[in-house]
Amino acid sequence: xxxxxxxxxxxxxxxxxxxxxxxxxxxxxxxxxxxxxxxxxxxxxxxxxxxxxxxxxxxxxxxxxxxxxxxxxxxxxxxxxxxxxxxxxxxxxxxxxxxxxxxxxxxxxxxxxxxxxxxxxxxxxxxxxxxxxxxxxxxxxxxxxx
Amino acid sequence: xxxxxxxxxxxxxxxxxxxxxxxxxxxxxxxxxxxxxxxxxxxxxxxxxxxxxxxxxxxxxxxxxxxxxxxxxxxxxxxxxxxxxxxxxxxxxxxxxxxxxxxxxxxxxxxxxxxxxxxxxxxxxxx
Numbered sequence: 001x002x003x004x005x006x007x008x009x010x011x012x013x014x015x016x017x018x019x020x021x022x023x024x025x026x027x028x029x030x031x032x033x034x035x036x037x038x039x040x041x042x043x044x045x046x047x048x049x050x051x052x053x054x055x056x057x058x059x060x061x062x063x064x065x066x067x068x069x070x071x072x073x074x075x076x077x078x079x080x081x082x083x084x085x086x087x088x089x090x091x092x093x094x095x096x097x098x099x100x101x102x103x104x105x106x107x108x109x110x111x112x113x114x115x116x117x118x119x120x121x122x123x124x125x126x127x128x129x130x131x132x133x134x135x136x137x138x139x140x141x142x143x144x145x146x
Numbered sequence: 147x148x149x150x151x152x153x154x155x156x157x158x159x160x161x162x163x164x165x166x167x168x169x170x171x172x173x174x175x176x177x178x179x180x181x182x183x184x185x186x187x188x189x190x191x192x193x194x195x196x197x198x199x200x201x202x203x204x205x206x207x208x209x210x211x212x213x214x215x216x217x218x219x220x221x222x223x224x225x226x227x228x229x230x231x232x233x234x235x236x237x238x239x240x241x242x243x244x245x246x247x248x249x250x251x252x253x254x255x256x257x258x259x260x261x262x263x264x265x266x267x268x269x270x271x272x273x
Contacts, residue, residue, distance in 0.1 A: 082256040096256035097231075097239035123237060124229050 020071045022139035035077040040099040042083070043130060044122070045073035045137045046109040051118035054111065058122070059086045066141045068109040068120045073134050074141020085122040090114050093121035106130025170199045172234040174259035177217045185213040187223070191270035195249060195263055199234035205249075205269075211242065219260050220245030222253045232261060244269065 025045075035041040044058055049070040057064045061084055066074040068087060078099055085095040085107055091114070099105055107122045108130070125133070192207040211223035220243040232240045232252055240252035240261065248266035253259075 084256070094236040095231075095238075096236070096254070098255050121237070124231050124239060126229050 020069055020138045020140060022072070024135070025073055025137050025139070026135040028139060035102075035104075038101050039077045039079055040101055040103040040105065041075055041077050042085075042099065042105045042107060043073060043075045043134055044068075044085075044107045044109060044141075045130075045134045046070050046111075046120075047133055047137065048111060051111045051120075054089055054118045054120060056087045056089055056120050058109065060084070062086075069140045071137055072140035073137040074139065087120045087122060089117045089119055091119055093119055095122035095124060097124050104130075106134065108133065169201070169233070169235050171236065172232050172238060172254075172261050173198055174254065174257060174261050177219065177253070177258070177260040179215040179217050179222060179253065179258065181215045182213050182221075185221070187211055187271040187273060189269060190272055193249065193267060193269055195267060197232055197234070198264060199232075201233040203230060203232060203240070205230065205242065214241060217243065217253060217260055219243050219262070220250050247271070 042060070044066055046068050052070045055067050055069055058066045058068055060076055060078070065076045080099055080101045080103075083097055083099055085097075087093055087109065095107065097105065104127060106125045106127060106129070108125050109120055110123055111118045111120050113119070187210070189205055189207055189209050189211065193205040194202055195205065196202045206228050209225045209227035211225045213221055214224045215222050222241050222243055224241045230240050230242070230252070232238045232254070238254045238257065238261075240254055242249055243251045243253050243260065245266070248268045249263060250266045251260055251262040254261060
């Protein structure tokens with residue numbers, strides 16, 4: 001009986017962790033404000049619910065811009081320049097890339113096996129692939145512009 | 147005291163998991179880019195480039211590459227047709243470095259460093 005109760009609690013926690021609210025990208029894409037002309041946009045998204053309880057902060061040049069929520073997405077508008085995306089669980093993983101004015105970048109937040117905890121890391125993906133993969137993700141952010 | 151039934155097997159699995167989660171870092175050498183423009187090429191055949199970290203990166207066929215400058219190791223080209231990244235412990239965006247028609251490494255624009263490939267790789271290109 002005790003094992004059953006524990007299993008129910010664990011299952012509930014997992015389901016809560018998987019449930020991402022907010023509108024889908026495909027539903028809000030047309031109403032989303034465009035980035036200012038002198039800025040580029042970086043979309044962050046996480047397609048997998050694997051390791052759903054592991055949701056580290058996502059830092060962009062040291063500033064927290066969102067969380068790696070399964071099936072969620074958010075974005076940050078930034079001036080052209082060099083950027084570093086960092087995520088940390090038991091190790092810190094970094095992604096570096098450039099951003100031009102008017103450019104749109106897609107960063108997929110993947111999870112890989114770790115020793116005790118999974119490692120979440122950002123991967124820069126092609127625009128076409130990013131647009132396709134982000135379509136069903138749900139908005140978890142507030143949109144950040146410095 | 148509880149003694150695991152297969153201690154060596156458990157230890158082996160633990161070591162494998164630990165090693166698989168620790169990729170080596172990308173080799174980088176400091177370099178200086180002298181900006182340049184006016185040259186480009188089209189890659190006619192895909193090129194798979196093996197990295198010293200064990201990962202590989204693929205340069206797709208039919209991608210156009212524009213000169214962005216020169217470093218002492220060769221000419222630096224960038225494409226807007228695909229994302230090029232180098233993966234190790236971290237992931238870095240890279241531009242290709244070409245010398246005498248062969249890929250000799252990558253220029254990392256954020257780090258401003260050169261990352262060599264082991265053995266230059268000839269590229270199939272056309273203007």
